[in-house]
Amino acid sequence: MKTDTLFILDKLQGKIFEVITEEADRLQLDTYVIGGYVRDIFLRRPSKDIDVVCVGSGIQLAGAVAGNLGKKAHLSVFKNFGTAQVKYKDVEIEFVGARKESYNRNSRKPIVEDGTLDDDLNRRDFTINAMAIRLNKEGFGELIDPFNGLDDLDDLLIRTPLNPDITFSDDPLRMLRAIRFASQLGFFIVPKTFEAIERNKTRIEIISKERIVDELNKIILSPCPSVGFELLEQTGLLEIILPELVALKGIETKEGVGHKDNFSHTLKVLDNLARTSDNLWLRWAALFHDIGKPRSKRFDPKTGWTFHSHEFIGMKMLKDIFQRLKLPLNDKLKYVEKLVSLHMRPIILADEEVTDSAIRRLLFETGEEIDDLMQLCEADITSKNPEKVRQFLRNFKLVRSKLKEIEEKDRIRNFQPPIDGLEIMEMFNLPPGREVGELKSAIKDAILDGEIPNEYDAVYAFLMKLAEEKGLKHPSH
Numbered sequence: 001m002k003t004d005t006l007f008i009l010d011k012l013q014g015k016i017f018e019v020i021t022e023e024a025d026r027l028q029l030d031t032y033v034i035g036g037y038v039r040d041i042f043l044r045r046p047s048k049d050i051d052v053v054c055v056g057s058g059i060q061l062a063g064a065v066a067g068n069l070g071k072k073a074h075l076s077v078f079k080n081f082g083t084a085q086v087k088y089k090d091v092e093i094e095f096v097g098a099r100k101e102s103y104n105r106n107s108r109k110p111i112v113e114d115g116t117l118d119d120d121l122n123r124r125d126f127t128i129n130a131m132a133i134r135l136n137k138e139g140f141g142e143l144i145d146p147f148n149g150l151d152d153l154d155d156l157l158i159r160t161p162l163n164p165d166i167t168f169s170d171d172p173l174r175m176l177r178a179i180r181f182a183s184q185l186g187f188f189i190v191p192k193t194f195e196a197i198e199r200n201k202t203r204i205e206i207i208s209k210e211r212i213v214d215e216l217n218k219i220i221l222s223p224c225p226s227v228g229f230e231l232l233e234q235t236g237l238l239e240i241i242l243p244e245l246v247a248l249k250g251i252e253t254k255e256g257v258g259h260k261d262n263f264s265h266t267l268k269v270l271d272n273l274a275r276t277s278d279n280l281w282l283r284w285a286a287l288f289h290d291i292g293k294p295r296s297k298r299f300d301p302k303t304g305w306t307f308h309s310h311e312f313i314g315m316k317m318l319k320d321i322f323q324r325l326k327l328p329l330n331d332k333l334k335y336v337e338k339l340v341s342l343h344m345r346p347i348i349l350a351d352e353e354v355t356d357s358a359i360r361r362l363l364f365e366t367g368e369e370i371d372d373l374m375q376l377c378e379a380d381i382t383s384k385n386p387e388k389v390r391q392f393l394r395n396f397k398l399v400r401s402k403l404k405e406i407e408e409k410d411r412i413r414n415f416q417p418p419i420d421g422l423e424i425m426e427m428f429n430l431p432p433g434r435e436v437g438e439l440k441s442a443i444k445d446a447i448l449d450g451e452i453p454n455e456y457d458a459v460y461a462f463l464m465k466l467a468e469e470k471g472l473k474h475p476s477h
């Protein structure tokens with residue numbers, strides 16, 4: 001890429017950069033915008049996080065800039081880290097003094113000393129992230145690019161500026177960042193850098209689960225997440241972070257019959273879903289939807305390979321995985337569990353006869369998540385046989401239109417029978433217990449099976465008849 005000075009100058013217009021220039025010159029601090037913001041200028045990705053480095057005190061410069069910007073600017077100082085942040089409108093500017101870092105083996109926290117701009121660029125993770133643009137009036141807009149990051153941007157390459165073994169061993173999080181950038185930007189990791197990740201993979205163990213999940217989320221949210229997961233698998237990182245996914249790999253053959261490779265199938269489903277949804281947790285559900293397959297795999301000489309109940313086995317595996325990765329155990333786990341455990345239902349429905357009763361039960365069990373479940377199931381159709389795919393999509397259309405029709409008619413999605421347990425107890429003077437439960441589920445089944453409508457009078461009449469059969473007395477009769 002040729003540096004186009006006019007192009008850079010155009011991106012550095014506006015009040016914020018004007019003020020930084022003014023204050024940097026007044027304080028006589030060499031000052032640069034650096035890192036991801038510079039990379040994203042050339043990638044034409046709009047960004048609201050600006051990182052500024054000066055040779056000297058970043059906190060001092062931040063204070064001056066905030067003061068100059070006036071009341072609309074908000075300053076936060078992090079003395080322990082030697083950094084400060086200025087928020088102005090919807091933009092966040094991080095200020096830090098140029099620094100030199102050295103690492104010891106047991107931590108990704110470096111020993112930090114003041115340094116030059118070169119020291120500061122040397123500590124950065126990839127060549128495309130190790131560029132700076134000068135902000136002082138003299139030389140404003142000049143690009144400093146010691147590792148030819150601009151060429152690597154052009155060639156779509158992820159490469160460490162220095163020896164990759166040292167870069168990754170110093171801070172193993174960078175291995176995940178490399179893969180995340182490859183996935184997010186559609187870049188390629190150069191062989192030397194890739195091989196260093198393979199060699200240093202076990203170092204990932206010193207990284208906190210929260211940081212790992214942060215990067216996994218970014219991979220999952222990238223336009224084609226399979227890129228990231230293939231790289232995680234190939235480097236050996238996936239075996240350490242999520243061995244349950246690696247267990248999906250491979251094709252076993254018995255009596256000449258093989259099954260599909262469930263790892264590549266899973267990634268295909270995730271990519272399919274990524275085209276229709278940017279819901280992070282729905283994407284996690286896609287990643288885990290077949291996680292129970294290795295444990296449920298059987299070979300039946302008559303029917304071939306089966307994975308009976310893999311959706312329930314998979315659902316049961318999720319809590320451990322979420323706990324281990326420190327993923328949120330609240331409603332997010334419940335949501336993913338629900339989608340994984342129900343992901344076969346619409347397919348079975350589409351395969352057999354689509355009865356009203358089956359649709360009502362699906363709606364009742366799925367509730368608000370029905371649209372997400374249908375999206376997941378459509379993404380799950382990865383057959384190579386176009387006729388099969390067409391047939392599935394046709395049946396799915398039918399399931400969808402039936403779902404709509406029944407939802408409009410019966411409002412099952414947030415289904416609450418019109419007579420609840422408390423009312424039943426009062427009506428028949430019953431203590432809480434098995435009998436009330438039986439009456440409640442009889443009502444639920446009658447509505448879901450379409451024997452009675454979801455309305456008070458009908459449910460009341462049904463209940464009275466049932467009570468009579470059971471010999472229960474209604475006190476008011």
Ligand code: ATP
Nearest residue numbers: 034035036037049051123124125129130171173174
């Ligand atoms: P994104 O904002 O999309 O996460 P980014 O590259 O801007 O990507 P930040 O965490 O905002 O990432 O970091 C800003 C810059 O700081 C990076 O571009 C890079 O130069 C440097 N950096 C961040 N994390 C590391 C790291 N672990 N090792 C070395 N340099 C890093």
Ligand code: MG
Nearest residue numbers: 036037047049
């Ligand atoms: Mg950033």
